[in-house]
Amino acid sequence: MSFSTSKFWRWALRKIAIYLAFFCLIFWVGFPVYYMLITSVMDPPELAAKPPNWIPQQPTIQNYREVIIGETGQRGDYGTTTEFSRMMPALLNSTFVSFAVVVLNLIIGGMAAYAFSRFDFRLGRVAYVGVLMTRVLPALSLIVPLFIILRRINLINTLWALIITYTIFILPLTIWILREYFDTLARDIEEMALIDGATRWQAFRMVVAPLAVPGMIAVGVMAFMEAWSEFFFALTLTNSLTYPPLLMSFRNLHQVNWNALAAATTLGVLPPVIVAFVFQRYLVRGLSEGAVKG
Amino acid sequence: MASARIDRETAQRRKHWDRKWIPYALLAPALITILIVIISPLLTTIYYSFSNVDLIFNRTTFIGLENYQELFTSRLFWKAIEINLKFAAIVVIVPTLMGLFFALLLVEDFIGRGIGRTLLILPWALPWIVIGLLWNWLVNAQFGAINGLLYSLGLIDKYIPFMADEDWALIFTALASAWRQTSFSAILLLAALQTIPEDLYDAAKVDGAGLRARFRFITFAWIRPTLTIVLLYNIVLGFLQFDAVWIMTQGGPGDATMLLSVLLYRETFINFDLGMGAAVSNVLGLITLGVGLFFVRLTYRSQAAYA
Numbered sequence: 001m002s003f004s005t006s007k008f009w010r011w012a013l014r015k016i017a018i019y020l021a022f023f024c025l026i027f028w029v030g031f032p033v034y035y036m037l038i039t040s041v042m043d044p045p046e047l048a049a050k051p052p053n054w055i056p057q058q059p060t061i062q063n064y065r066e067v068i069i070g071e072t073g074q075r076g077d078y079g080t081t082t083e084f085s086r087m088m089p090a091l092l093n094s095t096f097v098s099f100a101v102v103v104l105n106l107i108i109g110g111m112a113a114y115a116f117s118r119f120d121f122r123l124g125r126v127a128y129v130g131v132l133m134t135r136v137l138p139a140l141s142l143i144v145p146l147f148i149i150l151r152r153i154n155l156i157n158t159l160w161a162l163i164i165t166y167t168i169f170i171l172p173l174t175i176w177i178l179r180e181y182f183d184t185l186a187r188d189i190e191e192m193a194l195i196d197g198a199t200r201w202q203a204f205r206m207v208v209a210p211l212a213v214p215g216m217i218a219v220g221v222m223a224f225m226e227a228w229s230e231f232f233f234a235l236t237l238t239n240s241l242t243y244p245p246l247l248m249s250f251r252n253l254h255q256v257n258w259n260a261l262a263a264a265t266t267l268g269v270l271p272p273v274i275v276a277f278v279f280q281r282y283l284v285r286g287l288s289e290g291a292v293k294g
Numbered sequence: 295m296a297s298a299r300i301d302r303e304t305a306q307r308r309k310h311w312d313r314k315w316i317p318y319a320l321l322a323p324a325l326i327t328i329l330i331v332i333i334s335p336l337l338t339t340i341y342y343s344f345s346n347v348d349l350i351f352n353r354t355t356f357i358g359l360e361n362y363q364e365l366f367t368s369r370l371f372w373k374a375i376e377i378n379l380k381f382a383a384i385v386v387i388v389p390t391l392m393g394l395f396f397a398l399l400l401v402e403d404f405i406g407r408g409i410g411r412t413l414l415i416l417p418w419a420l421p422w423i424v425i426g427l428l429w430n431w432l433v434n435a436q437f438g439a440i441n442g443l444l445y446s447l448g449l450i451d452k453y454i455p456f457m458a459d460e461d462w463a464l465i466f467t468a469l470a471s472a473w474r475q476t477s478f479s480a481i482l483l484l485a486a487l488q489t490i491p492e493d494l495y496d497a498a499k500v501d502g503a504g505l506r507a508r509f510r511f512i513t514f515a516w517i518r519p520t521l522t523i524v525l526l527y528n529i530v531l532g533f534l535q536f537d538a539v540w541i542m543t544q545g546g547p548g549d550a551t552m553l554l555s556v557l558l559y560r561e562t563f564i565n566f567d568l569g570m571g572a573a574v575s576n577v578l579g580l581i582t583l584g585v586g587l588f589f590v591r592l593t594y595r596s597q598a599a600y601a
Contacts, residue, residue, distance in 0.1 A: 015404070018399065018402055018404050019404070019406075021395065021396075021399040022399060022404070022406055022410060024395075025396055025399065025400075025410055025413065025414070026410075026413065028392070028473075028476070029413050029414065029416055029417055029477070030413065031432075031439065032428045032429065032431070032432055032439070032473070033416065033428070035428075035431055035432065035439040036427075036428055036431060039431060047437050048436065048437060050442075050445065050453070051442055051445045051446040052437065052439070052442035052446070054442075054446070108323045108324050108327070109324065111320040111321070111323065111324070112320060112321050112323075112324035112325070114320060115316075115317040115318075115320035115321045116321075118317075119316075119317040130328065133332075133583075134332065135530065135586070136530055136534075136579070136582035136583050136585070136586040137332075137336070137579060137582075138534055138555060138558065138575050138578045138579055138582070139534075140534075140536060140555055140558050140559060140562075140575060141336075141339050141558065141571075141572065141574075141575025141576070141578065141579060142332065142335040142336060142339060143335075143562070144335075144338075144339070144342070144562060144568055144571070144572075145334065145335035145338035145339060145342075146331065146335045148338075149330065149331075149334070149335070164327075164331065165331060167327075168327045168328055168331040168332060169331075169332070171324055171327070171328060172328070175324060200316060225419065228421065229420075229421030229422065229423070230421075231421065231422060231423045231537045232536060232537060236563075244421055244423045244424075245423075247423055247424070247427065247541075248423060248541055251427065251430075251541060258431070258437070261427070262431070265424055265427055265428075268424075269419070269420055269421070269424055272419045272420070272421070273416065273419045273420070275419075276415050276416075276418070276419035277412060277415065277419075280411075280412065280415060283415070284481055284484075284485055285485075287478070287481055287482065287485075288481070288482050288485040288486070288520075
């Protein structure tokens, strides 16, 4: 009897501890995000309330509307500006850049990873050092020479400047993960195909590529996230063509309309958040493989 | 029989034939572009750090160690080192401990675990620039959520201008970085925890190992390599973080959040002293490279110990 009671208490204590910890997690992650979300559906006067309205009294989609049509402050309050009209083009640009980076990364990185994996190379260590270097290199420090190079080929303030830079900075990671992936795929099936008279390309297309799809999704998702989020190169190489530096310029407006800014921020993080949730499994895999082995 | 041999010979010749140039062709695009976009700027930066770069007359003159001498004798540099060490300490300790805490929670079986795991990804999915903005909202002196919360709970009767205070500014910029990095750490640690075979625990239980012993000799031993990597990433971030700090404080108030990366940005883009900026970036690069190599040796040694 007393045994089962103590067992019950242990079970109850354990549950309480777990749900307390769970509450901590929800609060830690949720509180900042929740505050941004409620700010984005408030009017500027309501944001000034003290203490804050934790549940918005008159939620409005006006901020989102203004950001999407590109004019804020039409209600006669502060923060009148047309700067926000750059928002939708910036989101389109970010989308284009991110997809281009994903595709280029998979092609160029996939080729290199395949070469590293299937041919005998001493260069394998170079790839390793390359990954390490790009991870510990202050990207800030490369900006001036990079700027000079890109100016020489007339790419400053174009999306291509970003596409090229992002692709190449993500490449070492892509190569690393895909190479590990190719290495684990059975080599003998491929060699059998070769002996049966398939060309390298056929062997790759029919045997290796289909098996490597999960690895390629993982890499693609990681490349998308990095390309969408990158701020510093976008700030220095372009005039806020993409979403992250544009947010900075909204922030630096003389009179910041915090509510419109919250709406703009929310809109702009939807793509990476949706991608992260949908590809959660691949992402975790890519992250841990890239980090633990790289 | 004979035809099979011929077939094999053809295949082998073909293999031999494509061995010669195909791998180089496959590698060329990656290696050439990396050379142009990463390696050549890197070498240029190293050269700049020994030069006086005159942007107006487009002249670069070699001046030896002068930039470094000036840097190492400047008060601001040592202050930045001190600030950066404090910043890095928070960015290493908070995400590693909280990441471990959340990972241990989310490996347990309970209702809501799925939600928890999805929620965990959220901070990681947000760009650094958005992290900076989010925390701006939290710490703002007029409508900040932290002020609002303290006020609602009756702990303060006047909003505190956190970011005007040197210590608070440093703490909150570090916490903002820690917030996203906690998710990253927890994701990695959770992935490692999930690979622990359940029967290890069962066997230990049979052998009479208590909770603490099981944690130490199974859980901790199993995730130690991952924990090492997590530490490495957190330390590197502690020295390379720029985006979130830049949008929150731009190095202020005063020089309170003048990390090395912010100093580098100031020298290069505000003072236009490219040589000095390059010197700062090389110091920064050496610090992170040193940390990286140290950890690589550490992992190799522990792997060798297991093998």
